Amino acid sequence: MLLPNRRKLMQGSGALLAAAALPSRLRAAALPRVVVIGGGFAGATVAKYVRRWNPQIQVTLVEPNPAHVSCILSNLVMNGALTMSDITLRYDTLRTKYGVSIVADRAVAIDPVARQVRTQNGSRLPYDKLVLAPGIDFDxxxxxxxxxxxxxxxxxxxxxxxxxxxxxxxxxxxxxxxxxxxxxxxxxxxxxxxxxxxxxxxxxxxxxxxxxxxxxxxxxxxxxxxxxxxxxxxxxxxxxxxxxxxxxxxxxxxxxxxxxxxxxxxxxxxxxRQRAGQLLAASGLLGSDPATRWAPVNPLSYESRLVPDVHVIGDSQGTGQPKSGHMANAQAKVCADALVRYFAGEAPDPAPVTASACYSPITARTASWLTVVFAYDPVSGTMKPVPNTLAEAPAPSSEHYEGMFGWAKNLFADSFS
Amino acid sequence: MKLHLKRPPRSVALALLLAAAAAHGAPPAGRLLAAQCAQCHGTDGQAVAGMEKLAGESEGEIYGELVKMKANIKPDEIMHRQAAGYTDAQIRLIARYFATVGRSATTTGAVSSRRKSDD
Known part of the structure; x- marks a missing residue:
């Protein structure tokens, strides 16, 4: 939980101006710190939405690559319909518009007791809450x-x-x-x-x-x-x-x-075959059974069931929801909302919904779609598909091919800018 | 705590209070549910291309459209399946949220611009 003095500072109506006037070192000690590992759809979205929903929370995104290259639409680069620049998403807007600190480095270890992330270049990044969004690893x-x-x-x-x-x-x-x-x-x-x-x-x-x-x-x-x-x-x-x-x-x-x-x-x-990003097993987030491939988390907040104050979203989480950029964005918002509430001393939203939708090109001119909506089931403590929401397009069409670009552009923008 | 403005205009003081409330109190009802629409309809309903913009539509309009879709699911309409994912009460909250962000972003001056940047 929060230190009392930090809580008090945050509650002052002039806190925004006061914080802006403080030297950055002091400000860093006073405001809650969220560190996000991984700059894909999950990591970018959680960084953006935490800052949008409470700009007094400091957010640091640790990502070694200078930009994210989207898997979504990448088969259209393979067939020559698009170029790499169409699917390359930069972190500039997260920094300039939302004030996310970008650390261009690779996270190599987590110390959940000292609550620090160690990077390849030897930095130690302290956190109050850590969000892991490292994507997938391969067998x-x-x-x-x-x-x-x-x-x-x-x-x-x-x-x-x-x-x-x-x-x-x-x-x-x-x-x-x-x-x-x-x-x-x-x-x-x-x-x-x-x-x-x-x-x-x-x-x-x-x-x-x-x-x-x-x-x-x-x-x-x-x-x-x-x-x-x-x-x-x-x-x-x-x-x-x-x-x-x-x-x-x-x-x-x-x-x-x-x-x-x-x-x-x-x-x-x-x-x-795939499993959660390597950092998770090494940090105890998959438990002791080597057969566990994805991190067990509480779907109300995406906090790990095994390591406190560490949240896992996107492909690495193990709630059974589909692994996709759209769902990663959906989970990131539930996690961001839970983090904002946590720093305000509140419990997570008890009834989160995550929406999934995607388009797949079937030929060079047609596409289909797939959709489902998940809601939290308090009896089982899991996310379950809502009846009547799981469906695929009856037939591929050129109209859906157009719809695919509207979907992708908005998803890219909602996650990265 | 002292503000760094000598005589803050009323609207600025109010904006700061609202910003503080928005940042530290309970999140506005419907905000998290409405955020699930943003993947396709843009952050806070401000679509960037090729999709319907939701910000600024009236509560009645959004609520009416969604409950109608949900009541009569057509197989070729992806949005009908999405609408079926929410209860009537949740649809009401989503509609109210988009109607509110649309209004504050376009018509209410200082307060809204402050809220917009801090919400």
Whole structure:
């Protein structure tokens, strides 16, 4: 809880002006400090909204990259419809408009007792509340090197490497796309990518095959949309193999080993199984069972169930809500509201709602959508889908393709500017 | 605590009180629920492109549209599914919040600009 003198200072009506007049060192000692690790959709949104909702809380965002490259729309960079600058989101506005301090460094350790974050460059950042939004980490697959075969499941250089892979598929060649077991980042994403790879091959090379190896027993998201696309739109191009797990890769022989045997390929995009960002396990946020992949948190505040004053939002949290930029933004606001209330001595909102919506391109001109709304269920203490809210678009359309850009631009702006 | 203004105009003093209240008391009702609309409709309903702007619409308008969508879900309308995610009481709070932020951002001068920057 807060120190009494800090509480008192914050309650004064002239606190804003008084704080502005103090030297920064003194101000730092007097005002509540939130440190956010990770500048994706979750981290950027929580930093922005804490500052918007209470500018007396100091917010520091620790992120080694100079900008965030969005996974959302990145398949459209792969197929050449967009460029990297269209999906590159800078932190400038968080700093200039909202007063978020940006520390361009990598967080390497957390000391939950001293309440400090240690960075690669040796800084120690003290916090009253810590928010972890480090995204995902990947399981290793024997023989698979992401520098050779890009996963492109974190956008940036990997996106361009995948684009180059796709452009190099020989006429009539095969492209293998492997989907990990759920939960993984962006449930419809791999199927969307399979569609756009098929579309690209159809338009640029004729013939060719896209072989989808899905570790899951069926399409994880938008089953109607993607089964229709695979069987009709891309009939003769996409082959869909459920319950197929990649066990090893021998890329010098262009061979992929699965639970059903080896497959030859001309190009491949193998998306490995995922878990919470590395820092979480190292900091005790996943507990002692190595099978735990995502951080157990209280969905009213996203505070860790294991480490006090540490909150986890976005892909690393383990509430069972889908892992996506839109949901990361949704959770970040629930967390920001809980932090603002905490520093005012209040309990979190007892009935939070998180809304999910996303658009997936199916061809170069059409898109589908997927939506669901979650509400807190006080009986189970979990977020549950509200009846009648989970749905996919009945059919892809050019209208939804347009809608996709309206959605993405607003989501980018609401999170980063 | 002394203000750094010699004779603060009434509106400025009021603005500071409101800002302090907004920053430290209970968050305005509906603010967190309404923030879930912002992913598509812009921060505080100020859409940047390609989506309907909600800030400044009247409470009756927003409430009326959402309950109508919820009552008659059309399969091709993503917004109808979103509307179904909220109770009538929650929709009322969301509508009231957007009507309020719209009004304070456009018509009430000093108080509103202060609140806008601090809310």
């Amino acid at each position: 290793a697959i024997p023989g698979l090197d992401s520098a050779v075969l890009p996963h492109a499941w974190q956008a940036g250089p990997q996106t361009l490497a995948l684009k180059a892979q796709l452009a190099a598929v020989p006429a009539g060649g095969s492209f293998v796309l492997a989907i990990p077991p759920a939960p993984y980042r962006c449930p419809p994403g791999p199927y969307e990518r399979a569609c756009l790879v098929a579309d690209y091959l159809k338009r640029n090379r004729r013939a060719g095959k896209v072989i989808v190896l899905d570790a899951n027993n069926d399409v994880v998201a938008e089953p109607h949309t993607f089964h229709t696309a695979f069987q009709t739109t891309y009939a003769g191009i996409v082959e869909y193999h459920p319950a197929t797990v990649v066990e090893a890769v021998d890329w010098s022989a262009r061979r992929i080993h699965t639970n059903w045997g080896p497959i030859q390929a001309d190009a491949a995009n193998i998306i490995p």
